[in-house]
Amino acid sequence: MAKAKITFEDIHQTVNVPAGTRIIEISEKIGAGVIYGCREGDCGTCMMEVTEGWNNLTEPSVLEEKVLRENMAGRHNRLACQAQILGDCKVKPA
Amino acid sequence: MADTPLNVSTWKEAVEFAPGVHWIGALDPTLRTFDIILRTANGTTYNSYLVRGSEGVAIIDTVKEGFEDEFFHRLESVARYDEIKVIVLNHLEPDHSGALPELMRRAPQARLYISTRATTMLKALLRPNREEPFEYTTVTTNDRVSLGDRHLRFLHTPFLHWPDTQCTYLEEQQVLFSGDVFGCHYCDSRLFNDRVGDFRFSFDYYYAHIMRPFKQWVMEALALIEPLKMKIVAPTHGPILRERPRRYVAHYRELSTSSLSRELGDTDKSLIIFYMSSYGNTARMAEAIYSGADTVEGVRVSLYDLEGGEIDPFVDLIEEADALLFGSPTINGDAVKPVWDLLSSLAVVNLKGKIGAAFGSYGWSGEAVRMVEDRMRGLKMRVPREGIRVKLIPTQEELDECTGFGREIANILVGKEVQRGVIEFSDLT
Numbered sequence: 001m002a003k004a005k006i007t008f009e010d011i012h013q014t015v016n017v018p019a020g021t022r023i024i025e026i027s028e029k030i031g032a033g034v035i036y037g038c039r040e041g042d043c044g045t046c047m048m049e050v051t052e053g054w055n056n057l058t059e060p061s062v063l064e065e066k067v068l069r070e071n072m073a074g075r076h077n078r079l080a081c082q083a084q085i086l087g088d089c090k091v092k093p094a
Numbered sequence: 095m096a097d098t099p100l101n102v103s104t105w106k107e108a109v110e111f112a113p114g115v116h117w118i119g120a121l122d123p124t125l126r127t128f129d130i131i132l133r134t135a136n137g138t139t140y141n142s143y144l145v146r147g148s149e150g151v152a153i154i155d156t157v158k159e160g161f162e163d164e165f166f167h168r169l170e171s172v173a174r175y176d177e178i179k180v181i182v183l184n185h186l187e188p189d190h191s192g193a194l195p196e197l198m199r200r201a202p203q204a205r206l207y208i209s210t211r212a213t214t215m216l217k218a219l220l221r222p223n224r225e226e227p228f229e230y231t232t233v234t235t236n237d238r239v240s241l242g243d244r245h246l247r248f249l250h251t252p253f254l255h256w257p258d259t260q261c262t263y264l265e266e267q268q269v270l271f272s273g274d275v276f277g278c279h280y281c282d283s284r285l286f287n288d289r290v291g292d293f294r295f296s297f298d299y300y301y302a303h304i305m306r307p308f309k310q311w312v313m314e315a316l317a318l319i320e321p322l323k324m325k326i327v328a329p330t331h332g333p334i335l336r337e338r339p340r341r342y343v344a345h346y347r348e349l350s351t352s353s354l355s356r357e358l359g360d361t362d363k364s365l366i367i368f369y370m371s372s373y374g375n376t377a378r379m380a381e382a383i384y385s386g387a388d389t390v391e392g393v394r395v396s397l398y399d400l401e402g403g404e405i406d407p408f409v410d411l412i413e414e415a416d417a418l419l420f421g422s423p424t425i426n427g428d429a430v431k432p433v434w435d436l437l438s439s440l441a442v443v444n445l446k447g448k449i450g451a452a453f454g455s456y457g458w459s460g461e462a463v464r465m466v467e468d469r470m471r472g473l474k475m476r477v478p479r480e481g482i483r484v485k486l487i488p489t490q491e492e493l494d495e496c497t498g499f500g501r502e503i504a505n506i507l508v509g510k511e512v513q514r515g516v517i518e519f520s521d522l523t
Contacts, residue, residue, distance in 0.1 A: 005516070011478065011511055012511065012513060013513075013514060013517065014515075014516045014517070015516070015517045015518075015519055015522070016516055016517070016518050016519060017519040018519060021519060026519065026522065028471060028477070029522040030517060030522065031476060031477055031478030031479060032476070033447060033476050035446060035447060035471075035474040035475075035476065036471075036474070037474070045474065070210065070211055070213070070214070071211075093447075
């Protein structure tokens, strides 16, 4: 299975994960600072900033795009409960 | 106007409080519990306002469902429906949007203005009543709507106390229609802060239960509000603030400013350990964690036995703390009630991003620690390390582990997190 490295910059922690893993499946387990509300892409609580490897995450859905817009997200913000890891990337809480 | 006797409960007429600016709201004097969580000793008001300009009329907020008759009666006393050009909802909660569907039906030419974050809420709130959603315009800070010789300017003030909230400023008359901000559940037909009874306790109570979890958003809103010239602040509940309205704005700033940060200085972090203990085992763990955390410079550590305290002062402490550790024994497969009592009393404060950890002694299954950790995550806290569980009486080795745990959490708090190298996903529990 393809692997990828995700680094949570706020705690300087890197995790080696199978491609396709959602960030929500990892961040809480290692105690990263991304926090969650609804956990289904609606509330925007888990907005994070992708500092490297923007293209190594799955494309945001139409719904995620809408939630990001409503929460005045920056260019490199994503929802941690939605984004799946395809390749190496670095993230931190927005 | 101040000398005119008012008895709006029987008059059912609009009350003009600035030229062309009318209160057209409703009184709810028999209400004793608002929205499940708030008590009120004399009811509340649902304040709605009408502004007349040379080129049309604006309605700002409506009333709760069930109070439409009073609202429409007052509206009709000063305007025709075909004159209404603008409808503003500063906040979509049902106590302010209850009359909106009927108002839109009676004034179909009017344009609805809501904040950028209100769109999904509008659809969800009105879905049961309409087949077609309303047309609307979303607005944000400094967007303006003209009524000819009058202009409404919008201020984007989200999370006070819903994501959608905004304020609307009538420029020419310097009236701020503030939504729930500066409001309170207080019903007095004399309407104005210089005429009603002593409502200070209601004002503070409302802030404590509605605005307190959103203090940082209050501060951002105040940055927009304070520079305004303000003759009147007109909230959606309680008295209209026309006598020295800036006192209430200043009071909001005071209520939203952290007291402990002044006490501790800018650098020290506050770490608080709460525990309950049946046989002294969890207490010994707490003391060991305390001794470890206390060795870390820049951290002020506090240790409290929940058995000896009341909930409310602990909630105040928690609001100002940076890290919270909860120790609970496991009894019948659960954390103990005083721990849950405290953890279920925190809806009035913002815990987002605070560091949390749990520990406890147990007899045979030890579920409490994981349950408390899950609760802390649910409260949007960060739980950076798995908590410590000890079977019955802790050994010296286990107490040393507790000391190390306290030191590690305190180090995380001051940004000295120990690096763990690359972790394999399959190793995460």
